[in-house]
Amino acid sequence: MSEQISLQAEVPIELGGKRLDQILAQLFPDFSRSRIKTWILDEKVAVNGQTLSTPKEKLFGGELVEIETQIEAEREYEAQDIALDIVYEDDDILVINKPMGLVVHPGAGNPNGTVLNALLHHHPDIINVPRAGIVHRLDKDTTGLMVVAKTIQAQTHLVKNLQARTNFTREYEAICNGTMTAGGVIEKPIGRHATKRTHMAVHEMGKPAITHYRVAEKFRAHTRLRLRLETGRTHQIRVHMAYLKHPLIGDQLYGGRPCPPKNASETFLDTLRGFKRQALHAIKLSIAHPITGEMMTWEAPIPEDMQALTDILRGDSKENPQIEY
Template sequence: MSEQISLQADVPTDLGGKRLDQVLAQLFPDYSRSRIKTWILDDKITVDGEIFNTPRTKLLGGEVLNVETTIEAPREYIAQDIKLDIVYEDDDILVINKPMGLVVHPGAGNPDGTVLNALLHYHPEIINVPRAGIVHRLDKDTTGLMVVAKTIPAQTHLVTALQKRENFTREYEALCNGTMTAGGMVEKPIGRHATQRTHMDVHEQGKPAITHYRVAEKFRAHTRLRLRLETGRTHQIRVHMAYLNHPLIGDQSYGGRPRPPKGATPELFELLRSFKRQALHAVKLSIAHPITGEMMTWQAPIPDDMVAMTLALREDTKANPDIDR
């Protein structure tokens, strides 16, 4: 499958003196600069009927631009009938509530059985959108809200909003080890771990990463948090909380091993021992709709395993009012 693209525009006189790639980006904002540059280099752009294949060519103003190209869909991905929990849908976007255990995008060790494969089955036309419209990801065992673009214009606008950190807000609920006394912000760069290549780590050569957090509820030896991402690095919340010495409950990769407090109730002891994923849920998503500009917000209920853990932590705290407080 492929999508035929046919665009035409007159160059306004006030854009005279600007480069071809800059003019195209301004006249066709639904498409990314990298895609436009590829079109130019691949002889897909004509100016007054002549092929122009140099992005830096200056225009005078008044010219007629034409784009004639196709966007080829990736062939390596297959559609699979995997149930999606769809929270919202219109002609441009989908919002889903991702369950635990579902990988977002095929990769090493997960060639299929992912959100992407499910999207291709649910909405076959999405194969024409790069990465099947996926603009941000959640880890395999992190649950919660994701927005997916159904069209190229929607994807372009969502990616831009995410990169500019404008009108794209993601909030998370988490349960961490240790008692935190107050909220704050972690502003530490994140990059690939030096020796464990599947892990991330805080180090100065990494990419900028900012996580805001506040204490929602305190227990004897654990804390319930609300967090907001300002950036979106791989494993960001998990890495930043581990950096603060408060790894998430159940996060085997970043130090979240079971830590039952002294005198823990049997229910809490068993839950901590059997909790096999990081206690992290994307609870709230707010965006400006990529086409209409309308501000929209969705919330996803806390999953049962985190609800059960929270209740057990509360009961343990009540049962041990004078221990480890």
């Protein structure tokens, strides 16, 4: 199964003197520059009836450009009837509230049973969109909001905004170990850990990563945070908070072991020890709609396990008021 693409346009005189790939990117903004370059190299582009295969070829203006190609579907993945909590859907996008334990994309150890497999069942035509329209991910045990593109055009615009860090805002709720006194910005590059290949780490040869955070609520030995991603590196919030020596509660990969305060109740201790995932939830998503340009915002309620954890922390703080001098 594949989608047939047929495009044609006359090159405006004002674009004369520019490269073929630059001109096509302006004429057909629904498709990424890398995809357009591939079409040129694969000889899918004709100018005045003559096939061109050099992206840097310059045009004069006034030429007729035509693209005839196909976009292959994601054939290796199967549709599976997996329930999705759909917060919003139209012809171009859908927004889901991902539960804990659901992997976003098939990979080693998770060949199926993922968000991608569920998307293929819910909207079969999404098979024609690369990665089934997934433009950003959440870790398996992170809950909350994700936007998915249902068309190639929508995906192209969402990815452009995400890469440009414009009109694409992701906010998270988290609970970390330790009492933080103030918010701030963490601007530390992240890359693959030198020895632990499943881990990420802060190191100078990594990719730029920026996390904004503020204190939402302080407890005796923990802090509830509100965070905003400016970049989207793998495990970014988890790695940055561990770097600050405030790993997220339950984050077994990055040191979020139970750190109870003195005189904590058995109920408190049981709740803390029983929280087996990182306390992280994608609570708010704001984007410019990829087709209409309308700014849209969604919020997902705090999941039950994080709400129960918050209630326990609040109760402990009330039962053990700290004396201020």
